[in-house]
Amino acid sequence: MEKIKSEFINYIKWDKELSSNTIESYKRDLNKFIKYLDENNINIALEEISQTNIISYMFYLEIQGKAPSTISRNLASIRSFYQYLLNEGLIKKDPTLNLKSPKNKKRSPGILTSNEINMLLDQPDTTNLKGVRDKAMLELLYAAGLKVSELLSLDLEDIDLNLGIVISSKNLLNERVIPIGKTAIKSIKLYLDEYRNKFVKEAKDNSIFLNYQGKKLTRQGFWKIIKYYKEKACIEKKITPRTLRHSFAVHLIDNGADLKSVQAMLGHADISSTQIYMQEDKKRLNEVYNNAHPRA
Incomplete structure (x- = not known):
């Protein structure tokens, strides 16, 4: 058993030229599988393992509280090993054939309440250069549900304040036009006009949001901005740029927006990606019911 495993490790190291981290991962996963077999008195050669044995191992990992991603990785390691054995003619049938990895459960995204959004967006000091820029960025991020990469890549031609729209992508296949409200328009107009x-160092630069060096803001720079205003607002929740995107979606649904419209504004190809925001809405409805109904 150890001899076969060593030959497999040499194969992925020298023939497949996998990274050292991947090789260590394969070794670790296979060792855990072998240990499981030993502890459960499954005293047969690895090449004689059945599909039932592998399914039992996956179930064992689940009982141990392992995440679906961990179980999937373990199955991938075992599958690679058995594909090697099959290709080498050491087995006649691959026991991992047709075995499906467990699906990762979609987590309900973290969101801010409307009050927390107001607290956060009210923090920038609009009497100075940095505060006006930061206010415009935060208002736009929440108003349009943009990804931070989309926000920071915006050029002047991507926004029309008269029409109240922002165009989120240079790629015509993924381009989407998103309406923005009067609060965001007011903040953006102040920043652009005055x-x-x-911030501009080169006249030909059309980027909307720039740093003090006249260059596009980086993701890291924007994260620091979010963190600064979060702490200034004394909000205890973890807040990232994506938190404002998530909050945008949930608040729209809370106020009656249909799922298809929210899907279009977020740019989701599959509506199942948008449906995750319904979970937060249902959770809050349950909380309201349990707190308010006399016989809940």
């Missing part, structure tokens, strides 16, 4: 030119 403050953006103070």
Whole structure:
């Protein structure tokens, strides 16, 4: 058994030229599988293992509280091993054939309440250069549900304040036009009309949001901005740029927006990606019911 495993490790190291981290992962997963077999008195050669044995091992990992991603990785390691054995003619049938990895459960995204959004967006000091820029960015991120990469890549031609729209992508296949409200328009207009030119170092630069060096803001730079205003607002929840995107979606649904419209604004190809936001809405409804109904 050890000899076969060693030959497999040499194969993925020298023939497949996998990274050292991947090789260690394969070794670790196979060792755990072998240990499981030993502890459960499954005293047969690895090449004689059945599909039932592998399914039992996956179930064992689940009982141990392992995440679906961990179980999937273990199955992938075992599958690679048995594909090697099959290709080498050491077995006649692959016991991992047709075995499906467990699906990762979609987690309900973290969101802010409307009050927390107001607290966060009210923090920038709009009497100075940085505060006006930061206010415009935060308002736009929440108003349009943009990804941070989309926000930071916006150019002047991507926004029309008269029409109240922002175009989120340079890729025509993925381009989407998103309406933005009057609060965001007001903040963005102030920044563009009176403050953006103070950041500009090169006249030909059309980027909307710039740093003090006249360059596009980085993701890391924007994360620091979010963290700064979170702490200033004394909000205890973890807040990332995606938190505002999630909050945008949930607040729209809370106020009666249909799922298809939210899907279009977020740019989700599959509506199942948008349906995750319904979970948060249902959870809050349950909380309201349990707190308010006399016989709940």
